[in-house]
Amino acid sequence: MRLVTFQPPAPGARPRLGALLVEDIVDLNTALVCHLRTTLGGDRAYEVAAQDLPPDMLAWLQRGDVAVRAAREALEFVRYALGRGQQVLAPRSEPAVYGPDDVRLLAPLPRPNSIRDFLSFEGHGSMAKTKDWYEVPVYYRGNHCAVIGPEDAIPWPSYSDKLDYELEYGLFIGKEGRNIPREAAGEYIAGCTIFNDVSARDAKPDFYLSPGKIKDFCNVMGPCMVTPDEIDPTNLRMVARINGEVWTDGNTSTMYWTWGELIEYASMEETLYPGDFLGSGTVANGCGIDHGRWIQPGDLIELEVEGIGVLRNRVGPKPDVRRSLRLRQRA
Numbered sequence: 001m002r003l004v005t006f007q008p009p010a011p012g013a014r015p016r017l018g019a020l021l022v023e024d025i026v027d028l029n030t031a032l033v034c035h036l037r038t039t040l041g042g043d044r045a046y047e048v049a050a051q052d053l054p055p056d057m058l059a060w061l062q063r064g065d066v067a068v069r070a071a072r073e074a075l076e077f078v079r080y081a082l083g084r085g086q087q088v089l090a091p092r093s094e095p096a097v098y099g100p101d102d103v104r105l106l107a108p109l110p111r112p113n114s115i116r117d118f119l120s121f122e123g124h125g126s127m128a129k130t131k132d133w134y135e136v137p138v139y140y141r142g143n144h145c146a147v148i149g150p151e152d153a154i155p156w157p158s159y160s161d162k163l164d165y166e167l168e169y170g171l172f173i174g175k176e177g178r179n180i181p182r183e184a185a186g187e188y189i190a191g192c193t194i195f196n197d198v199s200a201r202d203a204k205p206d207f208y209l210s211p212g213k214i215k216d217f218c219n220v221m222g223p224c225m226v227t228p229d230e231i232d233p234t235n236l237r238m239v240a241r242i243n244g245e246v247w248t249d250g251n252t253s254t255m256y257w258t259w260g261e262l263i264e265y266a267s268m269e270e271t272l273y274p275g276d277f278l279g280s281g282t283v284a285n286g287c288g289i290d291h292g293r294w295i296q297p298g299d300l301i302e303l304e305v306e307g308i309g310v311l312r313n314r315v316g317p318k319p320d321v322r323r324s325l326r327l328r329q330r331a
Contacts, residue, residue: 003227108149232307238303
């Protein structure tokens with residue numbers, strides 16, 4: 001399945017869990033209501049659908065295997081109904097299927113529980129040249145409250161003149177686990193998405209404790225989350241285009257650390273929860289600084305990962321006021 005979170009067109013409507021069906025977006029919870037109404041009746045169908053297939057991505061992940069089975073059942077029902085030329089409406093006239101221009105896609109999970117972004121590609125970053133990097137996976141904690149989705153404008157921080165994209169992909173955890181052995185890691189993966197780890201290159205790290213203001217202002221995810229049954233993350237082409245020009249052309253197969261090793265390390269004496277996000281780190285030559293080039297206001301950034309899709313965003317304008325990160329100056 002290719003799962004999304006979308007904003008319905010109705011005024012005041014809350015974001016909902018959906019699935020891509022060719023170009024259409026299926027509201028999975030509503031689709032299950034439509035499916036169950038024939039055997040349970042209207043009111044009971046709503047109750048069971050809310051329990052088995054919540055309309056929220058995080059709640060759906062937390063529900064586990066029951067929700068996965070219900071989503072597949074709902075999607076198959078819609079496929080069958082559309083194949084017979086039937087309209088799919090719930091008892092209260094809510095549509096279960098939307099056209100691509102009827103809704104707005106958000107990040108697959110607009111507010112992950114957490115973000116751990118690894119440095120797992122050997123060809124990116126100076127730390128990859130140290131002995132320790134080959135023995136211990138390196139990651140930092142990102143700002144899980146600063147996630148945006150496809151087509152959203154990338155904000156330009158007021159303290160930076162050198163903004164950069166970073167071509168990554170990542171996965172969402174779908175099951176709670178602690179001290180997960182690498183051999184069992186696949187059981188904990190809910191799905192994969194594209195990740196643009198936007199960076200302000202002229203900001204300075206917080207005394208090497210974390211990237212801090214280099215990255216905390218924006219994390220881009222989307223356009224969908226692809227479930228493991230539909231994708232093999234070990235050999236996917238990764239391409240970055242700026243205004244249509246290819247700047248990066250890489251492959252997930254060049255990761256030094258495997259997802260099994262990364263999940264094992266992240267869960268070592270620490271519990272992973274449904275809705276946690278793990279980033280791969282930037283593929284080799286996967287950012288502007290690797291090419292000595294910088295993105296500019298108004299640029300169109302398209303990050304494509306084979307089997308997932310294209311994450312498309314335009315860079316916003318520079319703020320009129322330039323701020324300094326130096327709160328105190330030496331005398």
